[in-house]
Amino acid sequence: MTEVAERTVTVASKVGLHARPAALVAKTAAAQSVEVTIAKDGGTPVAASSVLNLMTLGAAHGDTVVIAAQGDGAEEAVEAVAAVVARDLDG
Template sequence: MPQRTVTVASKVGLHARPAALVAKTAAAQAVPVTIARNGGTPVPAGSVLNLMTLGAGHGDEVVLSAEGEGAQEALDAVAELIASDLDGSD
């Protein structure tokens, strides 16, 4: 099962707006994507509530996993968002 470790770039972590953007992208993928804080239990990444309850803050590492055809592309899409500053506070 492909996995990717990503550092959360948003200053507010995976909360509010960043969580909504990541969940929307994860839900749109061809395969289910899961996310876990380093060492934690994986949860579906397509749920805003799941992302917010992870408690992943700025600088924390999360592990993304996906399985099936298109898993690498799904991980790429979700990892790119998590590694971006999604705060929208330019």
Template structure:
């Protein structure tokens, strides 16, 4: 199962606008993408509410994973998004 560790770049963390953008992108992937923080249980990344319950702040490390055909591309797409500044 492909996974990638990334640091949350948005100054507000995965909250509000950044969470909405990540959830939308994850929901558009051909496979279910999961995200976990601090070794906690993974949650579906396609849900803004799930992302906000992670309480992932700026500078926190999260693990993004997926399984199935196209999983690596999905993980890379979401990881790149989380690692970018989505506050603008």
């Protein structure tokens, strides 16, 4: 059976998932062994490894996003990306 993981996280960066935070999230997502998606709560999921996708998501500070992945290593991939989104990356 395919491993499926999903986690809801609040965006911690004051600028939201824009510019530098988006680049860090995309880099983390691209480093995973499975494709990781991200969506605003109730929105359409996009590839978390794309800076452009993350910036067009329009996720602002305090917004809730859903991070998901499936396949071997999905849980670890979701945790890795969630940890970056939940951290204040503005510093």
